[in-house]
Amino acid sequence: xxxxxxxxxxxxxxxxxxxxxxxxxxxxxxxxxxxxxxxxxxxxxxxxxxxxxxxxxxxxxxxxxxxxxxxxxxxxxxxxxxxxxxxxxxxxxxxxxxxxxxxxxxxxxxxxxxxxxxxxxxxxxxxxxxxxxxxxxxxxxxxxxxxxxxxxxxxxxxxxxxxxxxxxxxxxxxxxxxxxxxxxxxxxxxxxxxxxxxxxxxxxxxxxxxxxxxxxxxxxxxxxxxxxxxxxxxxxxxxxxxxxxxxxxxxxxxxxxxxxxxxxxxxxxxxxxxxxxxxxxxxxxxxxxxxxxxxxxxxxxxxxxxxxxxxxxxxxxxxxxxxxxxxxxxxxxxxxxxxxxxxxxxxxxxxxxxxxxxxxxxxxxxxxxxxxxxxxxxxxxxxxxxxxxxxxxxxxxxxxxxxxxxxxxxxxxxxxxxxxxxxxxxxxxxxxxxxxxxxxxxxxxxxxxxxxxxxxxxxxxxxxxxxxxxxxxxxxxxxxxxxxxxxxxxxxx
Amino acid sequence: xxxxxxxxxxxxxxxxxxxxxxxxxxxxxxxxxxxxxxxxxxxxxxxxxxxxxxxxxxxxxxxxxxxxxxxxxxxxxxxxxxxxxxxxxxxxxxx
Numbered sequence: 001x002x003x004x005x006x007x008x009x010x011x012x013x014x015x016x017x018x019x020x021x022x023x024x025x026x027x028x029x030x031x032x033x034x035x036x037x038x039x040x041x042x043x044x045x046x047x048x049x050x051x052x053x054x055x056x057x058x059x060x061x062x063x064x065x066x067x068x069x070x071x072x073x074x075x076x077x078x079x080x081x082x083x084x085x086x087x088x089x090x091x092x093x094x095x096x097x098x099x100x101x102x103x104x105x106x107x108x109x110x111x112x113x114x115x116x117x118x119x120x121x122x123x124x125x126x127x128x129x130x131x132x133x134x135x136x137x138x139x140x141x142x143x144x145x146x147x148x149x150x151x152x153x154x155x156x157x158x159x160x161x162x163x164x165x166x167x168x169x170x171x172x173x174x175x176x177x178x179x180x181x182x183x184x185x186x187x188x189x190x191x192x193x194x195x196x197x198x199x200x201x202x203x204x205x206x207x208x209x210x211x212x213x214x215x216x217x218x219x220x221x222x223x224x225x226x227x228x229x230x231x232x233x234x235x236x237x238x239x240x241x242x243x244x245x246x247x248x249x250x251x252x253x254x255x256x257x258x259x260x261x262x263x264x265x266x267x268x269x270x271x272x273x274x275x276x277x278x279x280x281x282x283x284x285x286x287x288x289x290x291x292x293x294x295x296x297x298x299x300x301x302x303x304x305x306x307x308x309x310x311x312x313x314x315x316x317x318x319x320x321x322x323x324x325x326x327x328x329x330x331x332x333x334x335x336x337x338x339x340x341x342x343x344x345x346x347x348x349x350x351x352x353x354x355x356x357x358x359x360x361x362x363x364x365x366x367x368x369x370x371x372x373x374x375x376x377x378x379x380x381x382x383x384x385x386x387x388x389x390x391x392x393x394x395x396x397x398x399x400x401x402x403x404x405x406x407x408x409x410x411x412x413x414x415x416x417x418x419x420x421x422x423x424x425x426x427x428x429x430x431x432x433x434x435x436x437x438x439x440x441x442x443x444x445x446x447x448x449x450x451x452x453x454x455x456x457x458x459x460x461x462x463x464x465x466x467x468x469x470x471x472x473x474x475x476x477x478x479x480x481x482x483x484x485x486x487x488x489x490x491x492x493x
Numbered sequence: 494x495x496x497x498x499x500x501x502x503x504x505x506x507x508x509x510x511x512x513x514x515x516x517x518x519x520x521x522x523x524x525x526x527x528x529x530x531x532x533x534x535x536x537x538x539x540x541x542x543x544x545x546x547x548x549x550x551x552x553x554x555x556x557x558x559x560x561x562x563x564x565x566x567x568x569x570x571x572x573x574x575x576x577x578x579x580x581x582x583x584x585x586x587x588x
Contacts, residue, residue, distance in 0.1 A: 097572075098572055099571070099572060101565075101568035101569075101571055101572075102568075198549065199548050199549050200549050200551065213548055214548075239554075239556065242553065242554045243549075243551070245549065245551060246554075305537070307533070308533065308534055308537060311530060311531040311533055311534050312534065314527060314530075314531060315531060315534075322508060326509075329509065330574060331573070331574075331575075331581055331583055332569070332572070332573055332581055333572035333573060333574070334572070334574070335574070336574035336575065340584055341584060342584050342585065342586070343583055343584055343586050344509070345511075345584075346583060346584055347509040348509050348510060348511040349511050351508075351509055351510045351511065352510055352511030352512065352513075353511075355510070360510060360512070360520075361520070361523060361524070361527075363508050363510060364501065364504050364505060364508060364510070364512075364520065364524060365524060365527060367504045367507050367508040368496070368500075368504045368524070371504065371507060378531070380544055381534055381539060382534065383544035383545045383546075384539040384542040384543070384544050384545070385534060385537060385539065386544075386545040386548075387542050387543055387544065387545045388537070388539070388542060390545065390548070421526070422523060422526065422527060423526055423527060423530050437548075438548065439548030439549045464549055464550075465549075
């Protein structure tokens with residue numbers, strides 16, 4: 001095998017089952033790749049030694065004939081998932097030294113299936129951002145560069161370390177979380193696959209909370225098949241998350257077969273926005289043509305409240321965040337500011353020094369919209385808008401089975417290009433955020449390159465708990481797009 | 494609706510967040526930028542629309558009222574910035 005790290009998750013699984021490679025060989029290749037890729041800053045914590053120990057244990061199980069679904073396969077974990085005994089920071093100074101005494105359900109499911117943990121990936125602080133630039137551990141650089149410039153580009157966010165790690169072949173696959181687009185947007189701008197499952201499909205237990213009614217974990221992978229494999233293991237019914245749905249987890253990989261003949265694909269006209277680059281529009285049309293050529297029926301649908309989704313989100317998400325982040329007060333865990341004279345000063349100073357600028361901004365927005373006199377005008381109104389946005393989708397799904405849209409309004413942008421104006425950064429999520437507000441599953445699939453060689457994605461949106469249909473449609477896009485591009489390894493030292 | 498320096502000071506107090514005096518004015522400007530953008534929600538008539546309470550149709554789960562875990566004092570204290578003899582230590586609260 002020439003380059004072990006270039007394999008897909010499914011190829012690596014098959015090679016391990018055929019015993020043509022060991023988990024140890026595979027894991028060692030990734031540990032080396034991660035060390036060489038430090039200029040990307042994709043990892044906050046590397047766990048090379050532990051990874052090799054996990055690989056040896058997997059090889060023993062393989063020799064004994066007892067293999068899990070992901071036996072011996074090395075993965076990267078977003079540093080928002082609590083991992084027992086391994087520092088979990090949420091990319092915040094306030095959790096900089098936190099070592100969880102317990103494991104998140106999603107990661108436990110992965111280890112139970114035999115997977116190997118390579119390390120914890122960088123992200124926007126508390127997953128608040130679309131470019132990985134709010135991390136207290138520094139920005140991540142996108143492995144991709146434009147053909148006409150050597151400028152460092154952002155890898156998207158908030159799961160920017162995971163997207164960079166998958167695109168740079170630093171892991172077979174990674175976990176992400178998606179509150180407003182944090183899996184799909186980074187996957188799109190790094191030319192890889194990102195799946196946000198239906199709210200309630202994956203347990204939120206042990207994931208550092210941002211906005212609890214919107215957060216959902218999902219896989220970031222090289223192929224749609226790999227996403228199906230990952231979701232099968234990540235998803236479970238969990239008594240420790242009261243919003244985890246009591247539904248059996250289907251074998252998504254098996255359900256990839258069968259094609260899309262007769263599938264009704266909705267094109268929401270409100271996603272055609274003024275000022276979007278012509279390349280995005282052209283790719284979207286191409287995507288519809290690809291699906292049509294494989295037997296799908298294209299129907300125009302309307303989601304009339306689309307333009308209100310982002311402002312709705314920027315009330316609901318900060319409101320929930322201000323409440324969730326109240327727990328960081330310098331008392332039971334996390335950063336404690338020195339020299340406080342009383343308990344109130346301890347809280348205020350610890351939080352003021354421990355949280356970064358974007359997190360503070362959102363805590364203040366959230367506190368304001370929930371405060372006496374403003375609750376009805378902002379929060380209650382936003383929750384009503386959310387009902388209307390969900391209703392839009394329900395009506396659209398009366399005439400179609402999936403929706404096709406662009407994932408992002410543009411390709412990866414330069415580091416520092418959008419940090420001056422918060423609203424401009426928020427607009428990155430214009431096509432992805434509706435899905436979170438309505439609790440639906442969405443997937444981004446790499447579909448093409450801009451004229452200067454940067455990846456663009458197409459998004460498919462499915463009905464609640466119908467990830468199987470979503471993945472089948474995504475595979476149809478993947479097959480037609482035949483996206484085989486990878487970034488040049490400029491970072492290798 | 495417009496946020497001024499005093500409003501930022503008040504909500505920072507509510508949020509138990511130390512915002513330095515020099516940051517109050519810029520923060521007010523940033524928040525106003527965001528709130529002005531959010532104002533577009535005013536265009537939508539939401540009369541008779543129910544506020545969302547659950548994003549997926551789901552019956553709230555019940556669990557048995559019994560202890561499932563416990564005796565984890567060491568684990569609970571392991572990350573405490575101030576901890577002694579199974580107590581969290583904070584500055585003096587009562588004079």
